[in-house]
Amino acid sequence: MKIPSASQSRAASALVAVIITVTILALLASSLVVNVNNRRMTLSQASAWQEALAAAEAGVHQGIAQLEQGLAQNSLPLAGPSPIAWSSPFPSGTTTSTSTRVYLSHAGEGPSGASNSYADYTLTLNENTTQTIPRPYYCIVSVGTVGLPGGKSLSMDSADAVLRKLNLQTATRTATRTIEAWVRPVYTTQSPLKTDQAINLNNHNIFVDSFNSADPNRSVNGAPDARDSNGHLLTNIGQFDAPNFNVPLAANIATNSPFAAIGNASVYGDVLTNGGATDGSGTTVTNISNVKGQIINDYYEPIDPIYAPQWSNATLSNSINNSKTFTGGTSTNPARYQVGTVASIGDIRLSGGKQVKFDFGTTGGSPDPSKDYVELYVTGNFTTRGGGNTDGSVVIVNGVNVKIYVAGDLNFSGNGLINYNNKASSLEIYGISPPDGTTQSFTLAGNSDFYGTVYAPGADLKLAGGGSSGEFVGSFTGKSAFLNGTTQIRYDEALAGSGRISSFKIAAWFEDVKKTGTFTGQLQF
Amino acid sequence: MIAHPVYNKQTGGGGMTLPEIMIALAILGIVLSVCYGSSVALQRGFAATTSWADARTNQLRVLDSLAADLRNATAKSFTISADGLTNTLPLTLTIPMRYQPNPSPSPAYETTGPLAGDPARFALRVEPGVYPTTGGMQYRDSSGQQVAIAVTYRYGASGTKRTIVRRIDWPYTAAPTSTLALSPPLLAAANTASREVGSFTNYSSASLSNPDNILKVTFTNKDMQLISSSDTAVVVRMEASPDSLHPEKKSVLNDTVFLREATFK
Numbered sequence: 005m006k007i008p009s010a011s012q013s014r015a016a017s018a019l020v021a022v023i024i025t026v027t028i029l030a031l032l033a034s035s036l037v038v039n040v041n042n043r044r045m046t047l048s049q050a051s052a053w054q055e056a057l058a059a060a061e062a063g064v065h066q067g068i069a070q071l072e073q074g075l076a077q078n079s080l081p082l083a084g085p086s087p088i089a090w091s092s093p094f095p096s097g098t099t100t101s102t103s104t105r106v107y108l109s110h111a112g113e114g115p116s117g118a119s120n121s122y123a124d125y126t127l128t129l130n131e132n133t134t135q136t137i138p139r140p141y142y143c144i145v146s147v148g149t150v151g152l153p154g155g156k157s158l159s160m161d162s163a164d165a166v167l168r169k170l171n172l173q174t175a176t177r178t179a180t181r182t183i184e185a186w187v188r189p190v191y192t193t194q195s196p197l198k199t200d201q202a203i204n205l206n207n208h209n210i211f212v213d214s215f216n217s218a219d220p221n222r223s224v225n226g227a228p229d230a231r232d233s234n235g236h237l238l239t240n241i242g243q244f245d246a247p248n249f250n251v252p253l254a255a256n257i258a259t260n261s262p263f264a265a266i267g268n269a270s271v272y273g274d275v276l277t278n279g280g281a282t283d284g285s286g287t288t289v290t291n292i293s294n295v296k297g298q299i300i301n302d303y304y305e306p307i308d309p310i311y312a313p314q315w316s317n318a319t320l321s322n323s324i325n326n327s328k329t330f331t332g333g334t335s336t337n338p339a340r341y342q343v344g345t346v347a348s349i350g351d352i353r354l355s356g357g358k359q360v361k362f363d364f365g366t367t368g369g370s371p372d373p374s375k376d377y378v379e380l381y382v383t384g385n386f387t388t389r390g391g392g393n394t395d396g397s398v399v400i401v402n403g404v405n406v407k408i409y410v411a412g413d414l415n416f417s418g419n420g421l422i423n424y425n426n427k428a429s430s431l432e433i434y435g436i437s438p439p440d441g442t443t444q445s446f447t448l449a450g451n452s453d454f455y456g457t458v459y460a461p462g463a464d465l466k467l468a469g470g471g472s473s474g475e476f477v478g479s480f481t482g483k484s485a486f487l488n489g490t491t492q493i494r495y496d497e498a499l500a501g502s503g504r505i506s507s508f509k510i511a512a513w514f515e516d517v518k519k520t521g522t523f524t525g526q527l528q529f
Numbered sequence: 530m531i532a533h534p535v536y537n538k539q540t541g542g543g544g545m546t547l548p549e550i551m552i553a554l555a556i557l558g559i560v561l562s563v564c565y566g567s568s569v570a571l572q573r574g575f576a577a578t579t580s581w582a583d584a585r586t587n588q589l590r591v592l593d594s595l596a597a598d599l600r601n602a603t604a605k606s607f608t609i610s611a612d613g614l615t616n617t618l619p620l621t622l623t624i625p626m627r628y629q630p631n632p633s634p635s636p637a638y639e640t641t642g643p644l645a646g647d648p649a650r651f652a653l654r655v656e657p658g659v660y661p662t663t664g665g666m667q668y669r670d671s672s673g674q675q676v677a678i679a680v681t682y683r684y685g686a687s688g689t690k691r692t693i694v695r696r697i698d699w700p701y702t703a704a705p706t707s708t709l710a711l712s713p714p715l716l717a718a719a720n721t722a723s724r725e726v727g728s729f730t731n732y733s734s735a736s737l738s739n740p741d742n743i744l745k746v747t748f749t750n751k752d753m754q755l756i757s758s759s760d761t762a763v764v765v766r767m768e769a770s771p772d773s774l775h776p777e778k779k780s781v782l783n784d785t786v787f788l789r790e791a792t793f794k
Contacts, residue, residue, distance in 0.1 A: 512666035529658035
């Protein structure tokens with residue numbers, strides 16, 4: 005017969021008690037671990053979701069950078085409306101539905117390596133025609149993707165899932181965010197005066213206003229005013245002369261620096277600076293009593309450089325100091341002339357009645373109105389010293405369109421240039437950006453009216469009116485600007501969109517929270 | 530033969546003396562009280578940790594939701610707090626309406642359920658166009674009117690909880706030439722949807738009508754001043770009191786949001 009042992013019974017009870025205790029403790033511990041881990045996963049997923057936004061924005065920036073590269077290489081993409089795939093060097097017209105992938109470095113939780121954080125983006129070209137000018141708008145759709153760390157785990161609160169819409173279903177768990185950004189072109193002629201460094205308007209007689217040569221109600225035969233043969237004013241139309249046009253002020257002058265000495269000049273628009281101050285001891289925007297618009301201090305727009313033309317079909321010549329006529333070609337095949345080479349720089353220096361003339365090309369010995377485009381590249385300086393009794397030293401025949409690229413200094417003084425088109429859009433002067441540390445100056449002076457646009461991002465710009473009619477009709481961009489005398493800048497609003505595209509600017513930015521499909525990237529009206 | 534249990538005379542013969550029992554009971558009492566105290570402290574600590582974690586999770590979600598809407602907004606309208614020093618809720622944002630119904634009778638946005646206010650499952654996109662006068666982008670309906678939604682964040686209450694509610698109203702239209710910037714009081718829209726984006730437990734006896742007691746959301750510019758139309762970023766600050774024993778201890782989260790869409794010129 006087996007006799008029960010009291011010590012055995014107590015040992016069994018102790019074992020049960022220990023097991024129960026351990027079980028309870030284990031349950032408590034596991035509950036704690038699950039709770040803590042769930043919250044940790046929620047925070048990690050939120051972090052990945054934030055990183056996905058950074059990745060998506062990186063894709064947008066990469067798209068913009070490639071557009072800027074296209075500008076520098078003069079080969080903006082022409083394909084559309086399908087998304088455009090890119091490679092280097094820049095193609096100009098390959099269409100495909102394949103997006104471009106950008107990898108980003110990723111640290112911290114989750115799978116390591118470049119493949120854990122990336123953006124897929126597409127570029128789509130839309131041409132939008134306003135003021136009869138087709139303008140390239142690009143849609144960039146970028147999807148940023150970041151791998152989720154840890155195991156498959158949903159937050160305890162469904163609101164997290166609603167907000168972040170994480171992908172937990174596939175073998176590769178990810179957080180994705182989609183950005184649709186639209187960029188629009190910025191042209192070299194979109195304001196009367198724009199600089200990187202200081203603007204100095206050194207006389208209260210200076211004024212900057214605007215008119216619209218394409219609007220018969222806001223121009224006199226396309227000009228800001230009308231004068232008789234002696235230069236006397238007959239009809240006023242610009243805002244300075246007759247300001248009540250009931251249109252928004254458009255003569256904005258802008259600098260990427262904080263410095264703008266306005267000199268109590270009349271400005272029929274805003275003065276925009278980058279951090280300029282109008283009060284206190286550190287005033288950098290001074291004498292603004294006659295500014296009709298606002299003083300804005302959060303402006304910055306990059307002024308892109310101009311590179312030397314790489315022409316293979318130009319007519320080469322050495323330096324010029326005698327009269328010469330450059331005749332035109334067609335709009336699709338303009339006549340191109342190059343003075344000097346990079347290795348042997350050539351100047352144009354005119355004085356004593358010598359004249360450079362831009363005229364129509366000929367067909368059968370007669371002027372051909374269809375041959376009205378001339379492009380000239382001066383590898384050195386281009387200067388006139390006046391001296392002509394009737395005409396200036398540079399003459400543009402009415403109807404001829406001229407582009408001039410100057411690598412050195414430019415100085416048109418006296419009756420330096422007469423543009424018989426009386427239209428600013430017919431003359432574009434570009435200052436090729438000099439090497440770092442090299443100065444460049446562009447001076448326009450004299451009594452005659454100047455019709456044209458100047459874009460010289462590396463040049464110190466000087467506009468000096470003389471007598472009573474120092475009128476500069478057009479748009480002017482330089483490294484810095486100095487105006488004195490009775491200088492008048494009369495900005496032609498019809499210019500906006502002509503000239504070159506200098507950069508692209510974001511016009512719309514939108515995060516698409518709908519998870520199925522993406523925007524088409526097409527303009528609808 | 531009758532078997533008798535064998536007793537150890539030395540152990541079985543003598544019981545515990547009274548002092549031994551008293552000492553044992555005293556030790557047991559001390560051990561139990563320590564265990565109880567530890568258990569209560571553990572429970573409180575666990576509850577406090579959970580509350581803080583929940584509050585932080587909710588704060589983070591509200592900040593993320595606010596940030597996403599602020600980035601998309603073309604215009605903003607804040608309330609000024611009672612002390613006049615900061616902006617606070619309600620906040621009304623104007624956001625271009627990028628979705629349209631598909632098929633036509635169905636709403637462009639979910640109207641009920643946990644996804645209320647999100648684009649509807651089968652909604653179609655509204656593609657933009659260019660406004661010729663400025664060259665800027667616009668979003669229009671089929672009649673050529675600009676079309677936008679109003680997104681409003683405000684305090685709410687659910688039982689003993691303070692909540693943050695995101696509500697959208699749509700569509701709002703305006704001529705292409707006008708500035709579409711919505712601000713309270715909003716005109717009645719054809720559709721509305723709202724959902725809670727954050728929920729915070731009320732641990733104090735204060736009324737839910739006092740939002741600062743449980744949850745405080747403020748907005749300032751980068752200089753900690755009231756937000757003006759020229760500001761390009763908003764500093765969002767959210768204070769919660771997740772600790773029931775120490776409501777004065779705040780869980781604070783800050784986020785600086787760049788007003789992307791509103792700052793394009």
